[in-house]
Amino acid sequence: MKAKQSIEDLVKELLGGSVRAAGRLITLVEANDSLVPDIMKLIYPHSGNAYVIGFTGAPGAGKSTLVGKLAKLLDSKGKKVAIIAIDPSSPFTGGALLGDRIRMMEDVGIKQNVFIRSLGSRGEMGGLSEATYRVANVLDAFGKEFIFVETVGTGQAEIEVTKLADSVIVVLSPGMGDEIQTLKAGTMEIGDIFVLNKADQAGAESISASIQTALHWAAKHGERMPTLVKTVAIKEQGIEDLWKELELHRAYLIESGQLKIRREKRIRMEVCKLMEDKLARHFNKFTCESPDFEQGIKEVSTDNKNPCQQAEILLETFMSFLKQGDSEK
Numbered sequence: 268m269k270a271k272q273s274i275e276d277l278v279k280e281l282l283g284g285s286v287r288a289a290g291r292l293i294t295l296v297e298a299n300d301s302l303v304p305d306i307m308k309l310i311y312p313h314s315g316n317a318y319v320i321g322f323t324g325a326p327g328a329g330k331s332t333l334v335g336k337l338a339k340l341l342d343s344k345g346k347k348v349a350i351i352a353i354d355p356s357s358p359f360t361g362g363a364l365l366g367d368r369i370r371m372m373e374d375v376g377i378k379q380n381v382f383i384r385s386l387g388s389r390g391e392m393g394g395l396s397e398a399t400y401r402v403a404n405v406l407d408a409f410g411k412e413f414i415f416v417e418t419v420g421t422g423q424a425e426i427e428v429t430k431l432a433d434s435v436i437v438v439l440s441p442g443m444g445d446e447i448q449t450l451k452a453g454t455m456e457i458g459d460i461f462v463l464n465k466a467d468q469a470g471a472e473s474i475s476a477s478i479q480t481a482l483h484w485a486a487k488h489g490e491r492m493p494t495l496v497k498t499v500a501i502k503e504q505g506i507e508d509l510w511k512e513l514e515l516h517r518a519y520l521i522e523s524g525q526l527k528i529r530r531e532k533r534i535r536m537e538v539c540k541l542m543e544d545k546l547a548r549h550f551n552k553f554t555c556e557s558p559d560f561e562q563g564i565k566e567v568s569t570d571n572k573n574p575c576q577q578a579e580i581l582l583e584t585f586m587s588f589l590k591q592g593d594s595e596k
């Protein structure tokens with residue numbers, strides 16, 4: 268009860284604009300704390316206003332630099348921005364994140380307005396998407412209008428994270444060569460906007476032409492064709508163009524009804540995950556604590572009962588255990 272009350276205080280502080288409360292609540296929802304359902308209950312009525320933009324792409328493509336510069340631009344336009352940087356904990360990029368964060372903060376002039384937070388991908392597969400979803404909800408309730416999520420597009424889990432976004436930006440850079448082939452297979456399907464960053468480097472023109480061709484393959488039936496923007500993030504070139512493209516994409520999503528569809532998919536994922544979690548908790552309790560379960564196992568090992576039949580019987584017992592558990596609440 269005490270914990271619950273302090274959660275209520277924290278949420279109140281969050282709604283009142285406390286950065287400290289935002290940080291603490293994010294830590295709780297990231298850790299999949301047992302208080303998550305209580306927190307989300309309080310947060311949810313205040314969310315639904317933020318627009319989430321996912322940034323993905325190969326390591327070193329310039330995502331953090333780009334995210335920092337775009338945040339700076341939006342900040343200068345008076346928009347409230349938050350950045351979630353996903354640390355893929357990969358052996359290639361691990362440890363680079365702290366540097367990223369510092370650089371991004373320098374880029375945005377260490378302004379309090381831009382809230383920057385990194386999330387680790389430790390934990391089970393898929394767990395990161397749920398944690399990111401919840402963190403985004405907290406930031407949404409905190410009053411952030413735009414939430415940027417940066418992740419390295421190397422694995423399935425990272426790609427999953429981008430599905431949380433309303434708009435997905437794939438960041439590419441020259442010198443990728445054969446990687447265009449790989450793009451066709453994976454990343455091309457998820458991008459709404461493609462950014463060719465490091466347009467100041469050799470080979471930018473030719474790769475730009477290849478991407479332009481690839482965009483035709485990437486176009487989903489009946490949907491808007493993805494667009495390509497060229498940027499030189501370190502020199503703050505093309506950032507305004509990227510913002511214009513984002514606004515166009517957002518307008519398209521709203522007018523076509525796609526935004527509603529995308530958000531419904533996210534809600535479905537979150538609700539299913541919450542149901543799964545609850546079911547798993549009860550199931551663990553049943554297998555660890557129920558004497559009926561123990562007895563059932565014994566009967567298979569000593570009385571040679573058929574395991575399949577026994578599983579059916581135990582499942583029935585589990586169902587009543589589940590009902591009992593709920594009515595006791």
Ligand SMILES: Nc1nc2c(ncn2[C@@H]2O[C@H](COP(=O)(O)OP(=O)(O)OP(=O)(O)O)[C@@H](O)[C@H]2O)c(=O)[nH]1
Nearest residue numbers: 325326327328329330331332360464465499500501
């Ligand atoms: N020449 C050039 N270099 C750039 C540009 N944008 C970023 N860089 C440099 O590219 C390097 C990687 O940039 P990051 O922003 O850290 O790239 P990232 O995609 O976030 O990297 P990871 O998060 O490690 O995957 C840094 O040294 C940047 O200064 C650009 O437009 N042109």
Ligand SMILES: [Mg+2]
Nearest residue numbers: 330331367417
């Ligand atoms: Mg980065």
